[in-house]
Amino acid sequence: MVNVSICVGSACHMKGSREVVAKLKELVKAHQLEGQVLLNGSFCTxxxxxxxxxxxxxxxxxxxxxxxxEFFNNEILSRVS
Ligand code: FES
Structure with missing residues (x-):
């Protein structure tokens, strides 16, 4: 399982974390990786x-x-395959 934590803190929210989460969800679904990639929210690091x-x-x-x-293709797909 690939654990992906996306920050939903206020600075990241301003930079588009909601869109990033939505796109990652779409890509995970499109590649049928729901059982292999776990998307989580996290706080400011x-x-x-x-x-x-x-x-x-x-x-x-x-x-x-x-x-x-690009991030999905380079960093997530490479970890599941
Ligand atoms: S708000 Fe996301 S790392 Fe700080």
């Missing part, structure tokens, strides 16, 4: 400076709504 903070296995990524698909 202090990594607010660049974009929405997303954590997979202790690795911190900064994701913008427009880079969500």
């Amino acid at each position: 202090g990594n607010c400076q660049y974009a929405v903070c997303v954590v997979i296995d202790d690795t911190v990524y900064s994701v913008r709504p427009e880079t969500t698909e």
Whole structure:
């Protein structure tokens, strides 16, 4: 199981965390990975400076709504296959 935590703190919210979550949900569904990818909300981890903070296995990524698909392809798909 790939655990993906998306920050829903206020700074990340302003940078589009809701859109990032919605896109990730769509992509997980489109690839039929509901049983393999777990999307969680998390609170501020202090990594607010660049974009929405997303954590997979202790690795911190900064994701913008427009880079969500690239992030999914590079970081999530590579972990499930
Ligand atoms: S509000 Fe998201 S890391 Fe700070």
